[in-house]
Amino acid sequence: MDAIKREVKAFAGALFSSVIILVLDYLPKFIKRKHLEGEYHGEALEKRLETKIFGGWKMFKTMYEINKLEPLLKTGQKLPQNLEIIDPYGQTKEATKKFSHVNFLVVYIAEAHPTDGWIIPLEDQPEISSHQNATERLVASNQLRERMAAQAGLHAKILCDKMDNRLSLLFAAHPERLVVLKGDQVVFIGGKGPFDYSINDLEDFLQKQK
Numbered sequence: 001m002d003a004i005k006r007e008v009k010a011f012a013g014a015l016f017s018s019v020i021i022l023v024l025d026y027l028p029k030f031i032k033r034k035h036l037e038g039e040y041h042g043e044a045l046e047k048r049l050e051t052k053i054f055g056g057w058k059m060f061k062t063m064y065e066i067n068k069l070e071p072l073l074k075t076g077q078k079l080p081q082n083l084e085i086i087d088p089y090g091q092t093k094e095a096t097k098k099f100s101h102v103n104f105l106v107v108y109i110a111e112a113h114p115t116d117g118w119i120i121p122l123e124d125q126p127e128i129s130s131h132q133n134a135t136e137r138l139v140a141s142n143q144l145r146e147r148m149a150a151q152a153g154l155h156a157k158i159l160c161d162k163m164d165n166r167l168s169l170l171f172a173a174h175p176e177r178l179v180v181l182k183g184d185q186v187v188f189i190g191g192k193g194p195f196d197y198s199i200n201d202l203e204d205f206l207q208k209q210k
Helices: 002-025 029-036 042-049 056-068 134-152 166-171 199-209
Strands: 106-108 158-161 179-182 185-189
Touching: 002 056, 029 042, 042 134, 106 134, 134 158, 158 166, 179 199
Parallel strands: 106 158
Antiparallel strands: 179 185
16 A cells, blocks of 8 residues: 555646646746756756756656655664665765855766666767666766866765665655765655756755854
């Protein structure tokens, strides 16, 4: 019965998300801007305002899979001791100066918009297919690192989830999620992207930890 409830909830969530995306595509810009400011900033926001992202069946299927996922870890729990992540760049460093007491880390997981899935029609959208092996994921993560540096001025080093997607599954992180760890303990899990992803929520939490 619980499995059926999860399926129904995932289907309803995917349907709702698909309708929201379709409506958002055709809203006046000033309303659209208000909805997108929590996720996009600067030039990225302006490009997103000009882009219609409704993707039909492939988008619905992606949203359905996203809505089926629930974090295996909860706030207050610890990371598994045997958790492995690919580190192609060596030691990580702080990626922001706003919260100097925090070490920021990007972990690249499965591609959110692969060429064989729900494609976002942006001019500079990289053409990346679903990763078939660790090498393909590492190459894609390097493209992300270069885009972050060029477009946002962020020079972060990036880790990669392994091909079993274990880290992503632990936090139901696909397509994106913000998490805060204190040591190996989970102290914050942000909303699931794209609709509940909020940098503002993260900043509010970190501000309280100072």
